[in-house]
Every structure is written in C-alpha cells, then in structure tokens.
Amino acid sequence: MSSRTPPPTTKSAPRPVGGGGAWFGLSTLSATLLAFCFPFASAWWLAWFALAPLYYALLSVRGNPLAGAGCGAAFGFTLHIVGCKWMDALGVVPWVGVSVFESGAFAVFGAVAAFALFRLPGVVRPLFFAALWTTLEYVRTLGVMAFPWFPLAATQVPVLPMVQIVAVTGQWGLSFAVAVVNALVVEAVVARRMKDAPMFKLAATAAVSVPVLLAVVGSISQSLVAAQDTMDESNLPGNTRTIALIQGNVGKIADNAEQTDYRETALQTYLQMTRVAVAEPRDRRMEEVDFVLLPEAVLPGFLLRDPNVFLAVTALARETNTD
Template identity: 30%
Template sequence: MRTPAGFYTFFTTSDMLDAVLVLLTLFSALLLPLALPNELFPWGLALPGLVALVPVLLAVYRSSSQRAASRLGALFGAVSTAIANYWLAFFGDFSVWTIGGAVLGYTIYNYILFGYLYHLIHSTDRSDWYRPLRIALAWTAYEYLKSTGFLGYPWGLVAYPLAAWYPLAQGAELAGVWGLSFLAAWINGAITEFIAARDPKSFLRPRSRALRPPQTHVPALSAPTRHILAWSLVLAVVAGFGLLRLHHLRPPGDVPGDASEGEGEIRVLVVQQNVDSWEPGLFADALAQAQDLTLSALARHERTEGTPVDLVVWSETALRRAYHGPDDYYRTVPAEMPFTVFLELLGKPLITGVPLPAAIDSRNFSNSAVVILPDGSVAGSYAKQQLVPFAESIPFWELPAVRGFFREIVGVYGTWLPGTESTVITLPGDALPPGFSDGLAVGLPICFEDAFGWVPREMVNRGARILINLTNNSWSRQDSAQTQHYVAAQLRAIELRTTLVRGTNSGLSGVIDRRGFLVDSLPMFESTAAVMVVPAPKPQWTLYRLIGDLPGQLAVLYVLGIVVLGAVRRSGRKRPGLAG
C-alpha cells in the first residue's frame, strides 16, 4: 500500500502535476457554462457560479511559470467560450467565422489575463489579505474590456449567475453589472485562497513564497477566513438592500390602495413571427404573416378582455425594405392586404425594425427602429449604434480588397451604418391612456444593445420612461442563446429601474419590470402574439444612472496602474547607477 507521503510525491511529479492542472482548468471551463443559461438548465445554476473559477485559479496558484499559467488561461478561454457560445455555429453561411472568431478572441484574452493573474498571485510583496481583492479587480477589468468598444461582447460574465437570486441582483442599481462581477470574482478568489492556504503538504499547496503563511505570528483568523467572513457580510448586506428595494418597488396592485403617484401602464401587443429572416425572397410572405398574427391577436383580445390596446411591437428588421412613409411598394405589398391598408385597419402606433438609409438617395443603411402611426407617417426613428463586429460592421469596408475578402471568402455582402445618438421617441398622447396625455417617451435599443449598459442608460437619462428592445435571434436555433441574451438584458431593468419590453422574432419576448421580474412572456420559437400589460412608472434615480460604467473603468485603471508601477520598478532595478 502506498504511504500518504508516497501518494503526495506521486501527484507532485512534474508530468502528473501538469495533467492535473489541465484537468482543473477544464473543470472550470465546464462549470462556468453550466452556471450560465444552457440547454440542460435553461436559466443556469447560480451556485456553480460562485465556485466556477476556483479550479482554474488553483491551477494558476500551482503553475510553475507565468507562461504555463497563460497557457492554462488560453485553454480555459477556448473551451468555456466554445461550450457556452456553441450556438454561434448557426450564424448563417459565415458561422465558422463567428464561432471561430469568438473562440480565438477569448483564447487570446484569457492568455493575457491569466498571465497577469499569475503575477498577482505569485508576487512576493503582496500580503494574503489583498490577493483575492486584486484577483476580483483584475477579473472585473477583464469583463469590462471584453464588453466594451468595437469588439464588445458582454456574454458569459460571472455576474450573470447572481442575477438568478433576485435580492442580490438588485445591487445592480448601485454599481451596475460590474459590482456583481466583482462580488462573484471576489467570492471565487477568496475560496481559492482558503483552499490553497490549508495543509502545507496538500497537493494544492502554492509554490511561491508569497503564499506561505508567516511562521512567527499566527492570527486568530487567517486572511482567507477573514475574506470569507467579509464577503459573506457583503452578500448579506446586498441581499438585505435588495429585499428592501423589492418591497418598495412591488407593483401597486399587490397591496390594495397602495398605488403611487406617477404609476401608469399601457397595453402592448407583442408579435413574435418566428420566421427565417435570412431566407431570400420571402419578405412579402413574412410581412403578411406578421399582419395576420397582429390582427388575429387583437381580435382575440377584444373578444376576451375588451380593453384597448395602445401599441403594437414587431421585431428587429421585421420590415426588410426601407420605410419612410406610404410609397408605391407598401401600397401594394403584401397582395392580400397592402401594408398601408393594414396600418389604417390597425389604428394604433406600430414599432418595428427596418433598414433606413442615411439619406433618401443613400446606399448606406442603418439597422433601425421606427414608430409608424396609423396614417403611415413616421413619428421617429433610432439607428443602432453598437454593431455586431465583423458581421454588421467591418473595418476598412470601403477598401475593395477588404470587401472582396468578406464577400467571397466569409460570405458577408454588406454592413450597417452605425447610429450616432441614443434617440428617444415620444409616442403621441392621444393614442395612449389618460395618464399619458403628454405622450410617452420610449427608448428602442436594437438587437444586443440591451446587453450593454451604456445605450439604455443614455436613453433613460434622455427621458425614456420605458425601453423596448427589438431583437432577432432566430438564427441561433437554441433556447440557451435566447435566455443568455435575456439574462443580460434583465440587469438593464434593475440598473435603471425602468421597464423593458422585448419584442423578438423567436424569443425571449416579454416584459421585464423594474425589479428584473419577467412578468409576461411568449414561448420561444413559436409564431404567436399576445397583449401584455406594461408598467410605465416615472423614472427613479439610481446610482448607476449617475455613474454608469465607472466601476468597470476604475477596475481597468487599477490594473493599468499595477502594470505601469511594475514596469517602473523593474526599470529602476535594471539601472541602479542612475539613482542619485
């Protein structure tokens, strides 16, 4: 029988250790997608999110070098991205580029990130107390950077599993999603530190001197234990705050006579076509189907409820031909009931996605949302600002060589022109209930813009009383793609304390109230429509509305400061003769 010492020696040989570190990394790469919405667990699992990073962080603690840690990071990034985002493989004819680009990108990102984490963990001039906090700041900075700019893609954040716990999710109104990311990463880092600092002969015993506990004085509570107590207290405080906010923000109808001044609601018909919007030559049929779904749902509502409907919402690019007002095309298409005739029969404002040119005679189009009135006129429009990289926006597209490559090799034949401002559109008061005689200002984020904090925030700060997102995720073919998008959007309603209506082609269509609750929805991947009651209370002030993404930006500044300071110190050590 092998002795314990022999057992320990066997599992600390170099080859076996490397294999175990790879297995730990792969375990984390499976845990994180499991914590996020997936096909096995449609809403994800919150608890694995609190420990999903622990195995791979332990592997970094045990890594023999910064390069070895970076390689583990690259493996984690590639595998976790491929598992969580496998539905990108269904992105039309150029799917190999979408899934391949995402996997390659996050392989590189995580290679850099884990090299930096190794530096944080194994630096000898850092105390045990600060290490989990530094890890949390670094991870928050990484998630902010991956969610920002041209390549921004805010999927797979460690904050999302916490959104399943509604009391904790309410903390998003304070520091946005970045506060939740920091909290989740801190918990993972503290648990890692607690495990790594146990028995000195443990296999997971870290190598660097920075992790060795002092031999002279042993405090009553170790630093890892103090961290666990600290984040437990923070969790309790945030959850307590969340419970108070949930009580304060409960719908007025929950308590008789509790209606608050400024509360109001409208009835919105949400139409979910569930058509293949990429199939060429079917626009007239798809338009006829949308019109039929709309009129049928209205007739059904009038028979069963008898209450007026105030607004109709279609999805992103439900109109595939530009619309400026009644023209010869829309006066004749569809043949069964031309669109202009449908608008008159509808008698209500229609919000729909549509391509709009930069000018009447321009060939450059924007992915837009418009409000069309019953007389066919356009009350306002908004052009999508945050475009999908290398699908909706391609750098240097104006160069013939670039256009030729993407058209012939990738299969992308055109791009969208980005919008320039977060336009808010006011629905006319005469089409709304009495409480909205001055009209109702709405923000219309398009596609995955409701996963980015800055677009909805600008709209709410410009006066939007509700947000209506128009999305088309039908190409994904997977429920998990729809629910991952929903979980990201859910936090916008909490951050801004503003109702969010999601009008999608295939799901997840519904209404998210300002507490982040899904109060009504349609089944995914079904052609259907329903009238939904949409709360439209007057906007509330939140800290996030004031500071926006500042917490994520501060985390980035911290990381940059550490990098610059380290470079200065190394430069000083290399040139001792220059001192004095």
C-alpha cells in the same frame, strides 16, 4: 551555475500541480463549470466556486506568464465552446471562430494574473484577481467587436437578494464580489495545506461572509422595496407606455435560409414579427404599443452604418408609429 535571480515567493504560494496538462485540465474544468452557471443550466450557485480551478492553475504556474496565457486561452475557448453551443445553428465556423477569437482576451488576462499573483502576498491576491477579472469583463464591452457574454453578475439573476447590490455598484460590484470569493476559497485551501492558520481563518471567514452579507442586505433591501407597494396601480403615473418584446428563433431562421441570404431572412423575420406585435393589440382594441424592443445584436448589420438596415428599420418605425 546560473546567476539568474528567481522571482520572489510568498509563504502561501502553492506547490506546482503537474505540468501543462494539469493546468489545461483545471482551466477547462473551470470554464465548463462557469458555462453551466448561465442558461441553459442556470446553476447560479456554481459561480461562487467555478473560477477556483482557474485561480489555482494560475497560481501553480509559479509566475510564468506564457503558461498563464495558455491557461487563460484554454479557459476562454472552452467557456465559449460550451456556453455558446447555440451558435452551431449558424455553422461550425462561426461557433469555433468566436471561441478562438474571444480566447485572446482571456489569454492576456491569464498572463497578467499568473505573473502578478505569484509575486503578491496571499492577502492581496484575491483582491487583485477580482479587480483584474472585473476589468476583463469591462474591456470586453468596448468597441465594435464587443462580446460581453458571461459576466459573473448575470449568474446571480435567479436569486433576487444577491443582485440588489447592482443598484449601487452596477454589475461590476457583483462580479467583483463573486470573483473575490472564488479566489478566497483557493487561498483558504492553500493556507490549510501550508499550515498557515491565520491566513486560513481570514480567507475562509471572508469567503463565507461575502455571499452571506450580500444575501442578508439584499433581502432587507428587497423587503423594503416590496413594502412600498410600488406596483400598486394607484401609484403609477398617468402617462404609461406599452412595450412589445420581440424574440425570434435563431435556429429556425438559419434552417430556413441559405448562408447567402441569411441577413435578409433575419431582417425580414424581425420586421414581420414587429408588425404582428403592433397590429395585434389594435385588432383586439387593447392599449396600443408605443415602444418595440428587439434583442441585442439581432439586426444583421450596424444600424447606423448599414443603409439597408437603417432604412428598413426607420421605415418600419414610421409604418407602425412606434419608437
């Protein structure tokens, strides 16, 4: 007879759901749902439920960090495979490679979550899960290998009242709110199955209250701002600046360039688009462009570390007399 002491359990801990196949299925389903919350589909409302299958899978592994890591890795890989489908224009290797690499952070998340969630009381688990998820989003923004895609807060952009909280908490507050609602939904389901009426009422009420509160407060805030007529030209300062936004077609650039000269083709494409954007208002005697904004990570190299990129961009700024 084994003398090992089993890990502590809580009254509302769910029964195991199948084995590794079921956990894998729940994790991949969760990732697919979350991917559809972003453009191309922009199904923003799914974000409030998309993480629920992952949360349930992490509870179902019953404190096993290795199984939790597997759930997290499956989730992260699927999320990037589905959500970064556009990368196949650059080749299958970069697309799959990014998905594999980024799944590592989610594996760590899954291991920590699985270990801790099973040992925490039901009332604490949603808060811990949301805090851990928000930490994951923040960590993925750090360092030269940062890849901060798929923040939960970004899913709510189509609904302006929902994003008003960002003015106070930053994106982290909204991501935390969305994550905690996902966890509360699962806790309500688990409590219902376990016939834990007090926990069910608490979790269900909180799961409904959080998005409703965000929507109501956000709508009031948005109305107050609109009432101030902030876009009235008479209220604008006299010293305004004209901004040009540049967005190329990555797929078309990749089609027109061999892999060996893709960097140069991408750079020259954006340099030429900038020249056109600056010259067009001047040709039409419109207000001149003062500032040019390029998309994130569009330049084929680190601006401050790659001499070729740095010299090309600084020369362009002098040529066009823009920032």
